[in-house]
Amino acid sequence: MKIVNVETFLVPPRWLFCRVETDEGVVGWGEPVVEGRAEAVRAAVHVLAEYLVGQDPLRIEDHWQVMANGGFYRGGPVLSSALAGLDQALWDIAGKTYGVPVHALLGGPVRDRVRMYAWVGGDDPSELADSITERIEAGFSAVKMNVGGLLPPLATMADVTAMVDRAAQAREVLGPDRDFAVDFHGRISAADARRILPLLAPYQPMFAEEPILPDRPHLLRDVVTASSVPVATGERLYSRWDFRPVLDAGVAVVQPDLSHAGGISETRRIAALAEVWDAKLAPHCPLGPIALAASLQVAFSTPNFLIQEHSIGIHYNEEADLLDYVVDPEVFRFVDGHATRSDAPGLGVQVDEAAVRRADETGHAWRNPVWRRADGGLAEW
Numbered sequence: 001m002k003i004v005n006v007e008t009f010l011v012p013p014r015w016l017f018c019r020v021e022t023d024e025g026v027v028g029w030g031e032p033v034v035e036g037r038a039e040a041v042r043a044a045v046h047v048l049a050e051y052l053v054g055q056d057p058l059r060i061e062d063h064w065q066v067m068a069n070g071g072f073y074r075g076g077p078v079l080s081s082a083l084a085g086l087d088q089a090l091w092d093i094a095g096k097t098y099g100v101p102v103h104a105l106l107g108g109p110v111r112d113r114v115r116m117y118a119w120v121g122g123d124d125p126s127e128l129a130d131s132i133t134e135r136i137e138a139g140f141s142a143v144k145m146n147v148g149g150l151l152p153p154l155a156t157m158a159d160v161t162a163m164v165d166r167a168a169q170a171r172e173v174l175g176p177d178r179d180f181a182v183d184f185h186g187r188i189s190a191a192d193a194r195r196i197l198p199l200l201a202p203y204q205p206m207f208a209e210e211p212i213l214p215d216r217p218h219l220l221r222d223v224v225t226a227s228s229v230p231v232a233t234g235e236r237l238y239s240r241w242d243f244r245p246v247l248d249a250g251v252a253v254v255q256p257d258l259s260h261a262g263g264i265s266e267t268r269r270i271a272a273l274a275e276v277w278d279a280k281l282a283p284h285c286p287l288g289p290i291a292l293a294a295s296l297q298v299a300f301s302t303p304n305f306l307i308q309e310h311s312i313g314i315h316y317n318e319e320a321d322l323l324d325y326v327v328d329p330e331v332f333r334f335v336d337g338h339a340t341r342s343d344a345p346g347l348g349v350q351v352d353e354a355a356v357r358r359a360d361e362t363g364h365a366w367r368n369p370v371w372r373r374a375d376g377g378l379a380e381w
């Protein structure tokens with residue numbers, strides 16, 4: 001079997017899909033994207049496709065090595081995401097070729113269902129309670145929320161109080177048997193993180209995500225030890241080497257993104273590395289159906305898995321949603337807040353190719369907002 005063609009599709013709301021075709025008619029799908037930089041990843045995919053076309057798709061690890069390490073310049077979001085999507089597509093092809101789900105190729109399932117969390121609210125603190133109640137009624141036992149929006153360089157007492165109130169309100173609605181996680185989006189400084197996390201601790205969030213920016217792992221240990229709140233990070237880290245320093249700093253939860261961190265192959269290795277530090281895996285996935293399907297394959301086969309993110313109904317998905325691109329949306333119907341294991345071959349999702357081709361004709365030019373403070377200076381989004 002040989003790879004004969006690699007195509008990419010820029011689809012709303014902000015995604016990029018790739019389709020890898022073989023001479024035996026087996027087709028694999030992947031989702032190589034960096035949100036806001038999809039066109040750059042698209043170009044990188046086509047550079048890697050020069051190598052892939054003509055190759056045997058079943059030599060996944062060898063291709064991973066060449067695509068990751070065969071170029072003198074390597075790593076970073078664009079190249080690692082291009083590699084990630086192609087890696088997903090190769091695993092999809094392998095599963096379909098052998099007639100088994102990818103999790104069977106990864107050693108078989110270690111659990112029967114996968115706990116999911118749902119997003120609540122966007123950056124607007126209003127209506128938090130209603131939003132959480134809706135998710136509980138939909139069956140979820142865990143939610144994640146932003147705690148603060150546009151913030152000054154050092155948070156004011158009012159900013160901090162608002163964050164603490166939000167956590168208190170979430171806990172009150174959820175009760176002691178459900179979980180909430182808080183996402184800081186790297187919006188606060190290390191000094192603020194050390195100040196704020198202990199104040200959130202009484203409400204026992206499941207984890208605090210990206211309390212500081214990912215490029216300062218040297219400050220993370222002090223943030224971790226400042227409170228009892230488990231610290232999570234990793235959606236902006238791209239390899240096992242990127243994860244080593246944050247694990248050393250004591251993070252409790254690693255959040256590689258299956259579409260950024262070298263795909264299924266590298267995420268599995270990051271999970272195994274995390275086990276050495278007793279850290280749990282919670283794959284980042286505010287993306288489309290292929291990225292979610294790939295995440296679930298890893299979740300079903302990875303012992304130190306914690307919980308899975310998904311983007312259905314997330315605030316980013318305004319023009320299109322995850323279910324618009326799948327033939328059978330049932331695969332993403334969660335029961336009691338859990339994804340159900342399926343024996344469908346490959347990634348286990350049937351992509352609606354006609355819908356994808358149609359969507360690509362429109363494409364998108366999604367960019368994240370650029371936030372500025374009252375003084376005109378740039379703020380973290």
Ligand SMILES: [Mg+2]
Pocket residue numbers: 183185209210235
């Ligand atoms: Mg996040």
